[in-house]
Every structure is written in C-alpha cells, then in structure tokens.
Amino acid sequence: MPAQANANVIALQLEKVRDKVPLLYERDDILLTMIQQRGDIERVSSRNMRLPLQVNPGGKAGSYNADGGDLGRGSGTQYDVAQVSPIFFRFAIEITKLVEYATNGKERSVENAAKREVANGMRQFRAFLDKLMQTAGNGVLGTISSVSGNTFTMTIPYGAALVYPGQTIQIYDTTLTTNRNIAASVVTTVQTADPITTQQITVDNVPSGTVATDVIVHDGLSGAQPVSLFGIKYHQNNATTGTWLNLNRANYPVLLQTPRVNAGNAALTPAAVRLAINKVRKALGINHLAKLIAYMAVEQEHAWENLGITVSQIIKEGGSGGGNDLDLLFTGRKTMSGIPIKSSVNADQTRVDFLDLSHWGRAVLKDIDFYEVNGNTVFPIYGASGGIAASYIFYFDTAFQVWSDSPRSGAYIDTLARPTGY
C-alpha cells in the first residue's frame, strides 16, 4: 500500500469542512453579502442572465367627447431587458510541504493547518470581493498619483484601501487600453500598503512605462476596457451616456440616473445628507425610505460623529457597562438623519451612498465552493524542471454579478472632504 501523500490528507481535511464554506462566505457583515442572492432573473445562456425592467408605464389617459367623439388608441407598458454576465472569481491558497514537516504530519495538526487556511483564505477572498464592490465595474482598484522607485502614492479615493500585501495586480494606462504588465512581461505583487496615513503601496516589479495617472486593476483581467464586478459606482451613477447592464443610458436618462449631491470638496453636513435623502423621496415617494442604508467609509462616519449630533461608537466602551438595558439602544443603531449607517474600511473615503438593498441582487452562476476537477480539490504544484514542487494548491471559486433593478432608488453624496487627521 503506497504511503499516504500529504495532499491526500489535506484533501481529506478540506472535505470535512466543505459544507462550511458557503456559511463562511455568506455571513452578511460586508456589503457584498448583505446583497441577497436572487433567483428572480432568467438564465439565458451559460454566461448571460436577463433582468426584465419596466421602463415606462402603459395606458393613455385623457378626457373624451361622449357625443360621438373618438376615444383614441391605447398603449402598453414598455419593457426593456438588462443583461447580467457573471464573472468568475477565484482565490488560490497554497500549502507548502513545510506544513507537514512543521506539524510532524499528524492528522490533527494537518487538520488544524487546513482549517486555518480555509478560514483565513475565505476572510481574504471576501475582503477582495468587498473591495471590488466599491468600484465602477472595470476592476480599477486605485489610481497612481506619483511613482518613486517601487513606491506608488495613490490618489484619494480610493488611496491604497483596495489592495492588500501579497496581491498580484496589473497596471493599465489611464484610458484602460494598455496593460503595462503584459506589454513588459512582468508580474507585479503588492509588498506593503498603507491605506490610512500615507496612501502608498510598494511593489516588487514596476513595469516599464508606468507613470502617474496609471491605474491598478486586479489580477485576471485582460484586454482593453476590462469588465469586472459591477460595484456601487457602476450602479449608483448619474451619467447619461455609456451603458448600464447592456442598456444605453442615453435611452433612459432619467430612469437610470442615481440622484447625486456634489459636496464640492466640503465637509459632510446635515444639509447635504437631507438633500440626498430628499432626492430619493421626491423621485419615489415621501415614505420610500424604509429600506435605505447609509453606506460610507469609516472616514465619513467619523466626519458625521464630528458634527456632534450622533452617539459615538466609543460610548459602548465608555458607557457604564453591558448589563444596562439602555446599552441595547446603541447596538448597531447609529443613524444618519434616521437612516441606519453601515460603514466599511473599503468604501470610498469621499462619498456617502444611500442604498436600497431590496433593489439589489446577486446573479450567481456558480456558488462558492472548492474548485474541483474529477473529484479532486487539492492539486500538486510542479517545479520549473517539470518535477513536483514541495507545495499543494486549492482554490475557492464562484461566478456571479451584482445587479440593481432601480438605480433611482438610491442617492449619493460625492467629492466630500475627509476630516482632518487623515
């Protein structure tokens, strides 16, 4: 009987936790997973899903002459179809042979190592996807404002918030036409990222031709004008040109426009918040606010706290103790003019989005799971010589796209100043 390979042990451990993977993924504590997976869209091919939209009401109203007058013709409701193409995402995790040596190959130790890698990997994968949720659908994770050796200083927003150390990135020119990494045949990996103070990232390789105004996109994209996850800035957009879910925005300039308040680089004020909220109310009805959330970066939550009209988060630490029933009032109830706040370290630091998540959904083509080939989920790595390398690899993969059936059901404030100290 051949000796049991470490890959087999790892695979065995992964199988034990396989049913937990969706649970790890779906916990609704980040914006991506707060958007529900929805089945009310029609799958038309392996890649496309159709989302019927009622774009104009039907019927012709008017008065008529009952004394033999012509009542005229009618009309029906006008529909159009938005199309959603799920994108495949993967997260690769490698375990080296050292794990086996370091743990003496005992099953329990390998089990612990496998569990740890699954939990850590899922945390990182969710963070990656949540970062993509902040973007405009083109995979751009940041814009370079200056290059100094292997250090990029990044433009706010997003600064260095959407990358993480160890991530493979690609650099495109500002028009998203030239992939500098492919042109120079180099791979660029993030070494360090400071999303709070300096907004700088360091990388191992800078492809030739990289200049300020270039943009960083995630690994796996290719060609000009790449398409990635349709994030907040894709759906919450007041543009009247271009396309939205394959619909021409120019055909429905009002319906597809999200109300916007331009803060003009000023600090967040209650007036700006009310302006944004009222735009939704005017468009959709005065009482149409029940499901809105105010989604923002921690910086803008801090700006709101600085106004001194809300209960600071640290009240929980500074308060009189957890036994008090009144403390319940403060559990997750911080609001912005009555709209519940959801903040994130990944969100655009200069923006506040009011989202009605009941109009958002995830079109899922493949549920989250381990990537599998003929029943195998763990694969050996081959060295440059063609021989076996001392490590194993497994993947999470999923295919989905995010859609909204009513861009007008939200609003946003942009070009906000960040509070001092950032």
Place this chain on the structure above:
Amino acid sequence: MLAARSLVLHLLYFLYLIYLISSIGMIQVIREKHDTPENVARRLSLAGGVNRYGEPNYRVVWGWNRLGWIGGKFEDRDAAGNLLREVVELRWEPKYPQVNRWHVERWVPPEAYGSPATWYSQTIERAGGKSVAALGPYPDRGEYEHCFTLQGPRGEFLQLTPTIVAYVAHAIEWSRGQGSAKQRAGLYEREEREDRAYEQWAYDLMDDSVPAMHGLPFVTVK
C-alpha cells in the same frame, strides 16, 4: 314680527349651509400625533442645557409631528409605482422616515449651515422653469437635527421615558467631549474587532465540522 323670525331662520340656514360647505371642502389628514411630555422635555433641558435663544439643546419629537421642508420636482406615484404627475413645489412633509417613533434631536447653530448665500447656492433646485430651495429657507435660528431614533435593536417600538432620553443626551454629550483622534481610533478599533470576530467565528465554525476529540480514540476512566 313674522318677517323678523323669517330673517333669523334664513340667516341660520345660511350659516348652516356655510358650515356644511366648509366641512365638505376641508380635507383633514389624520396622523397619529403625540406631544412630548412635559417631564421629558424638562429632564432633557436639564441634561443637555439650553442654546443661545434659551431653547433646549435637546428635544424629543414624535415622527409624525416632525415636519420639514422638501422642495423640488416631485414625482407623485400611485400605489403600484406608476407616475401620476410631476410638480415643482415646496412641501411640508415628515422629516424622518420612521414616523411612528420618537426621535431625539439636537439643536445645531445657524453658522453650521454656512452663510445664507452658501445655503441657497447649495440647495436651490431648478426644474420646470422654477427655482425652489430644496430644504426651504435658510435656518437663521439654527435647526434641530436628528440624533437618535428611539427603538429597540431590531427596530421595534420603544416607549419614551425620561430616563432613556436623559441617558441618550448624556451619551451624546459624552461623545462630544471625546477628542476627534479618540473617536477616530475607536472607529478603527471597532473595524478590527469585527474582523477578529469574523476570524474567531470562522475558526469555531471549522471546529464544529470535525468529530469530538478530533476523532482520536479515548477510553472511559472508571
């Protein structure tokens, strides 16, 4: 005598008709309104102090009672969401979405809204050939802004009591007393705490998927 009686009857009938017409023409919007109890207002005033006009810094209002200006182009829709009409005007509408809850508000001085010129430059909306101040006139005596909606952790109704509102006012004042740097640090700490909570939850979830004692054999000690 008869003529005088007839005149009085006609006058009474005329007044009755006016009453009937005015009753029919008047549409009364029925809303559940509540005034803030006096003892709550007093307690808040003591807890939060008064502003430069001698008015309390904090107050509690019932959602249906709290109206505010909303101006611009309204799209009135029927129950099915179909567009009925578009009209440009200034309306006096409930300010907060939770109309059946108590809200704690704090007074904000007028200077916090900038100058009147800035206010109008930021809030004027032009539609249909009209210009309307989307938030109404400049708040030259300041304005009460939303601090807190009194409701339970799951959004359920919570009755107003003086103790609760005083606690909320103290909490807000306490928060205002904290430095900006401390508040900022608190927010980042919360994010890290939530990240760690996910990590711990994930490890626990993973542990649930393996057998007790990690499948190792064990014996019962007698």
